[in-house]
Amino acid sequence: MGRFILVLFVSLIFHSHTFAELRSLSEVEMSEATGEGLGFAFEDFAFSTDGAVATVTGFENSNNEEITAEWRQFYIYGEGSQYGTKPVTTDIGSYLHPWVFRTVRGGSSPEYAAFEADTALLELKADSYENPLQDSASFILHNRYQGCIWGHNGCGEGASPFDAVTAVDNQIGEYNAEYSNLLNTYSAVYGSQASSSLINETEAVQTPGGVVYEQQLVIESRRAELESAIRSYENDNPGVYAAAQQTAGAEYQEAIDLYEQTDQSVSLGDKYSCGLFGTSCTQEERAYNNQIDDWADAQDAVGDIESNWKDETLALSAANGELGDILIGEDSIDETGKTLAQRIADADRFQVLCGDSATSDDCENGLISRRGEERGTINDIAIAIDGGQIRRQGMDIGSRFKFELVNENKNTGEITRVDDFLSFELRGVYLDGAYMRLWSRPDESGLSELQGELSLRFFAKEYAISSCGVECEILPDDSPETIQDKVLLRDSTALKLNNYLYDLNLGYGDIQPMTFQVTSDGNFLFEMDMPDFDRTGLPRTVENVRAFFNDYYDNAPKSNLIIGQVQIGSVPESGPNYGDLGGVRAVGLRAQYLRIESFDLN
Amino acid sequence: MGSTIRVLLCLIVIFLSSPLLALELLQDRELAEVTGQAFVSVDSSSYSEGGETWDFRRINLGLDIQTLLTADELVVGEFERSFRDGDGTAPMVVEGSDGSTRTVDYIYDENGDVAVPSADLILENFALGAVKDPYSANPEVDPFRIRAPYIELAYQDNDQGIRQVVGFRMGFGRAQGYLSADLLSVTGNFEAHVVGNGTDAYRSACVDGNSGSWDQCLLLAAVQGSVIYSPIELLDGYTGNALPEGTNEDAGYIKRATWAGVPTGGNFSTSSWLSGILPLLTAKNCEISGVKSCLKTGIYQSIYLGLPEDQRPEGATFEETSARGMFVSLQSQDVPWEDLSGLSNAGRVYTERGAFFNSAAYADAAGNRRYPLTLDLYGGLAGKPRVATCVGRVKGC
Numbered sequence: 001m002g003r004f005i006l007v008l009f010v011s012l013i014f015h016s017h018t019f020a021e022l023r024s025l026s027e028v029e030m031s032e033a034t035g036e037g038l039g040f041a042f043e044d045f046a047f048s049t050d051g052a053v054a055t056v057t058g059f060e061n062s063n064n065e066e067i068t069a070e071w072r073q074f075y076i077y078g079e080g081s082q083y084g085t086k087p088v089t090t091d092i093g094s095y096l097h098p099w100v101f102r103t104v105r106g107g108s109s110p111e112y113a114a115f116e117a118d119t120a121l122l123e124l125k126a127d128s129y130e131n132p133l134q135d136s137a138s139f140i141l142h143n144r145y146q147g148c149i150w151g152h153n154g155c156g157e158g159a160s161p162f163d164a165v166t167a168v169d170n171q172i173g174e175y176n177a178e179y180s181n182l183l184n185t186y187s188a189v190y191g192s193q194a195s196s197s198l199i200n201e202t203e204a205v206q207t208p209g210g211v212v213y214e215q216q217l218v219i220e221s222r223r224a225e226l227e228s229a230i231r232s233y234e235n236d237n238p239g240v241y242a243a244a245q246q247t248a249g250a251e252y253q254e255a256i257d258l259y260e261q262t263d264q265s266v267s268l269g270d271k272y273s274c275g276l277f278g279t280s281c282t283q284e285e286r287a288y289n290n291q292i293d294d295w296a297d298a299q300d301a302v303g304d305i306e307s308n309w310k311d312e313t314l315a316l317s318a319a320n321g322e323l324g325d326i327l328i329g330e331d332s333i334d335e336t337g338k339t340l341a342q343r344i345a346d347a348d349r350f351q352v353l354c355g356d357s358a359t360s361d362d363c364e365n366g367l368i369s370r371r372g373e374e375r376g377t378i379n380d381i382a383i384a385i386d387g388g389q390i391r392r393q394g395m396d397i398g399s400r401f402k403f404e405l406v407n408e409n410k411n412t413g414e415i416t417r418v419d420d421f422l423s424f425e426l427r428g429v430y431l432d433g434a435y436m437r438l439w440s441r442p443d444e445s446g447l448s449e450l451q452g453e454l455s456l457r458f459f460a461k462e463y464a465i466s467s468c469g470v471e472c473e474i475l476p477d478d479s480p481e482t483i484q485d486k487v488l489l490r491d492s493t494a495l496k497l498n499n500y501l502y503d504l505n506l507g508y509g510d511i512q513p514m515t516f517q518v519t520s521d522g523n524f525l526f527e528m529d530m531p532d533f534d535r536t537g538l539p540r541t542v543e544n545v546r547a548f549f550n551d552y553y554d555n556a557p558k559s560n561l562i563i564g565q566v567q568i569g570s571v572p573e574s575g576p577n578y579g580d581l582g583g584v585r586a587v588g589l590r591a592q593y594l595r596i597e598s599f600d601l602n
Numbered sequence: 603m604g605s606t607i608r609v610l611l612c613l614i615v616i617f618l619s620s621p622l623l624a625l626e627l628l629q630d631r632e633l634a635e636v637t638g639q640a641f642v643s644v645d646s647s648s649y650s651e652g653g654e655t656w657d658f659r660r661i662n663l664g665l666d667i668q669t670l671l672t673a674d675e676l677v678v679g680e681f682e683r684s685f686r687d688g689d690g691t692a693p694m695v696v697e698g699s700d701g702s703t704r705t706v707d708y709i710y711d712e713n714g715d716v717a718v719p720s721a722d723l724i725l726e727n728f729a730l731g732a733v734k735d736p737y738s739a740n741p742e743v744d745p746f747r748i749r750a751p752y753i754e755l756a757y758q759d760n761d762q763g764i765r766q767v768v769g770f771r772m773g774f775g776r777a778q779g780y781l782s783a784d785l786l787s788v789t790g791n792f793e794a795h796v797v798g799n800g801t802d803a804y805r806s807a808c809v810d811g812n813s814g815s816w817d818q819c820l821l822l823a824a825v826q827g828s829v830i831y832s833p834i835e836l837l838d839g840y841t842g843n844a845l846p847e848g849t850n851e852d853a854g855y856i857k858r859a860t861w862a863g864v865p866t867g868g869n870f871s872t873s874s875w876l877s878g879i880l881p882l883l884t885a886k887n888c889e890i891s892g893v894k895s896c897l898k899t900g901i902y903q904s905i906y907l908g909l910p911e912d913q914r915p916e917g918a919t920f921e922e923t924s925a926r927g928m929f930v931s932l933q934s935q936d937v938p939w940e941d942l943s944g945l946s947n948a949g950r951v952y953t954e955r956g957a958f959f960n961s962a963a964y965a966d967a968a969g970n971r972r973y974p975l976t977l978d979l980y981g982g983l984a985g986k987p988r989v990a991t992c993v994g995r996v997k998g999c
Binding site for chain 2: 058059060061062067199203206207212216220221223224227231234239241242243245246249250252253267306307310313314316317318320321323324327328341344347348351352353355356366367403405406407408409411418420465466467468469471472489493494495523540541542544545546549550553558566568569578579580581582583584585586587588590591592593594595596597598599600601602
């Protein structure tokens with residue numbers, strides 16, 4: 001490792017309680033301790049490797065050829081550091097909003113309701129804020145409805161912060177109108193029990209004994225018979241079917257290639273009319289015509305083979321047709337004037353809009369209710385912005401790597417070694433609200449197992465990924481003007497993810513803990529099992545199981561990945577901005593079950 | 603207080619020591635066999651076509667993932683597009699009937715323009731995996747399995763010769779299981795296989811309806827009991843064409859589609875001696891022999907990638923029964939991604955500015971062409987019902 005300059009201005013602030021006085025506790029006092037913990041903050045913090053290089057080896061490509069990576073830059077500065085060229089200081093937590101490291105007893109507050117009372121947790125938690133304007137997860141919610149792409153600046157001149165409130169009100173209005181329409185349609189038949197009756201009816205047809213369920217079993221059986229017939233043919237004639245398909249594919253590709261050499265005045269697959277003696281066509285058109293015959297012959301060969309399982313295909317087709325009749329046939333229409341397929345879709349929609357409360361003809365915990373809760377937060381932020389409040393500054397975090405790769409030219413097959421540069425730079429980063437909790441429980445064999453829960457909340461005003469090469473490499477003796485030019489060049493060629501929120505929640509207390517193991521062959525296993533009903537100790541009835549899962553669906557936190565805008569390169573001063581690829585959202589992600597195991601690629 | 607520190611230190615010791623209880627000693631010989639497990643590899647390639655060169659960097663992850671994952675919505679490529687702007691953006695249309703034939707009209711936005719979906723991909727109530735017996739007291743997870751996922755960046759030099767990221771994609775080396783969603787806007791390859799039989803075609807064109815002429819009906823009567831099939835793809839619900847009105851010649855595919863089916867001019871294949879009836883079974887104005895051939899994407903609620911459990915041969919491995927080639931990408935210009943479907947004629951998947959979802963045909967272990975979704979020509983009108991992805995309800999959790 002080269003020279004390593006650490007610019008660190010730290011004021012480590014422990015909670016005043018923690019250092020107050022140390023003395024022995026009695027057993028009784030100890031049992032009452034809930035653990036206020038350690039609070040700490042780094043104020044006026046700045047960090048940079050400043051020219052140090054770390055070389056990472058051991059990476060390979062798919063052909064087991066080694067590639068090398070050099071970690072050439074890493075910095076943590078305050079916002080406005082201009083790709084790490086200006087050592088602006090930042091705060092990681094503060095006296096009033098410190099990071100906290102503590103022990104907590106399960107169930108000691110609503111935040112820990114998913115833990116049993118006998119669970120002792122070890123928790124590391126980033127700074128957190130009651131004020132929704134300072135809480136990044138809430139703030140980005142306002143940004144999303146406001147259409148902002150770069151903190152407050154992207155919201156446009158003269159825009160009102162209450163535009164977001166109007167936007168969410170409009171969405172709630174649309175959902176309510178949809179709900180009213182559904183209610184009007186079905187209450188004409190089912191009266192005041194519209195949603196519950198519809199859900200019961202559609203559930204009955206999709207469970208054992210129901211027409212849809214039973215017909216789907218028939219289809220599965222027919223499909224298995226078809227697969228069996230195909231396999232039987234393949235066993236008797238190894239490779240013949242695949243070879244015929246490959247020939248047909250190759251003939252088709254050849255037809256496309258020849259077609260592209262003609263004037264394409266006929267549709268692909270049709271022949272050119274070459275006259276009685278074949279003289280009114282070009283040589284390319286005649287070659288294409290001949291190829292169409294070859295392609296048709298190859299298709300016929302495939303068709304002839306497939307006729308070996310014609311009966312099974314027809315039986316499957318008939319079974320599918322019967323399901324079609326059940327779902328959308330004339331007989332499936334009831335007094336509401338809707339087919340069974342439409343009624344199933346409407347029952348699903350009732351539950352999307354109203355959650356499980358739709359089964360009791362209420363609308364209390366679905367999409368309408370969630371948007372309503374969000375509306376309150378969005379409105380609070382609008383009021384705060386309107387009142388002149390501003391958000392605190394974030395951090396700038398950046399890394400730059402150089403790779404030496406083995407490149408394959410896909411046209412010629414030539415293999416060369418190439419140098420690559422890649423920078424990841426985050427501007428205006430906030431980590432508030434993030435936490436990790438660890439605890440121990442006996443596993444299936446009675447041995448203690450480390451369990452955990454992770455909430456990683458990561459918000460950046462801009463996430464820039466640049467592949468600019470040596471032209472953008474900032475050297476120690478570069479003048480301020482040169483540095484500025486290189487910064488601008490890097491900025492104008494970067495892929496930028498503006499208003500980037502990564503809100504990852506894994507695990508939900510004792511109900512769905514995450515576990516992590518390393519196997520003896522050096523691989524890892526990460527697991528989050530389906531929520532375990534049996535932990536409740538209640539009898540396993542349909543009602544109890546549903547109540548357990550409804551509680552899980554209503555309370556376990558979901559994850560979100562929201563990118564306000566993807567921008568490639570800089571925004572042109574005039575004309576269309578083709579680098580704008582718009583927003584990306586994965587909202588309300590939840591892993592009800594997750595198992596990740598690594599394996600050796602080579 | 604001092605109690606805090608004591609409790610804290612005790613707990614640290616307890617927690618750190620707990621996992622050690624499950625550790626087993628390795629013999630020296632076993633230890634010698636343990637090498638660094640390479641669960642990450644990086645492939646670099648370049649590709650030229652039409653005078654342009656792209657560089658690709660693919661990061662392969664040696665991960666085997668099983669999951670039941672749900673999301674309220676997935677939106678990719680939410681930027682301005684408009685109907686007739688030349689790039690192939692599909693109009694939003696409303697379908698009706700005048701009693702005998704299909705009627706269709708544009709939907710207009712508040713400015714009086716033809717409305718289009720707000721993003722290239724809009725998938726609501728997205729899910730990977732399913733719940734078996736969701737209404738019982740013993741629901742079980744039917745996980746979606748992913749092996750060797752990867753992420754890939756595409757680069758190209760800009761006018762000043764500076765290398766720029768122009769595309770990103772995330773894909774699955776192999777995948778198997780249910781993918782469910784309300785498909786409100788789709789851009790990319792959404793290939794399915796529709797299978798029908800001559801009997802239904804005859805009944806529809808000549809018995810229940812009268813779209814077939816007497817000679818066509820004679821032919822159809824002769825081919826009752828034969829299998830007919832065709833691939834289906836995304837299309838414009840207004841015209842039934844593969845590309846909407848006003849699309850430039852250089853636009854290769856439809857954007858923001860809300861309809862799929864057999865596009866105008868597409869027809870069915872069958873075994874050789876029946877090829878004379880194919881013109882009768884050619885799609886025109888969203889109909890094939892009197893049957894609707896344009897269908898809303900939203901009715902395809904669940905797709906099974908790979909071979910379902912009940913159809914797998916005994917002892918078949920995941921490699922033999924899983925699907926290949928699926929990816930989602932986002933690019934700022936034309937990018938020819940490598941086709942990883944394993945098909946013999948696989949070359950490049952040509953993508954244009956915006957988002958792209960590739961759920962296309964792939965080769966199974968024997969090299970056979972398989973489609974992620976197989977529909978019946980007549981039953982297919984009902985779409986594909988969604989499998990449950992929650993306990994106690996189909997979706998919305």
